Amino acid sequence: MLEVLDTASAALRRCSTLAGGLLLVEFTTREQRETFDRVAVVGNTHADLDRCVREATELRFAPQHAETFTKEYTP
Secondary structure (H helix, E strand, C coil): CHHHHHCCHHHHHHHHHHCCCCEEEEEEECCCCCCCCEEEECCCCCHHHHHHHHHHCCCCCCCCCCEEEEEEECC
C-alpha cells in the first residue's frame, strides 16, 4: 500500500501548494479493504484542496490490516 501511495506523491506535492506549502494528510485503512477507508487533510482546508487530495488518492492496493498514519507533503 505504501508503494502505491508513493505513486501519488507528485500529485500530493502539487496539492501542497493549495495548502500554502505544507500539507499533512491522515490516511486510514480498514482490514481487507483495497482502498483507503478515510483520507483527510489535517488542519485548515477548503474545497479545492480537499478535491485535489481526494483525486490524488483514489488508489487501489492489496488489502491491508487496519492502520491510521499521517504523511507530510511539500512542493
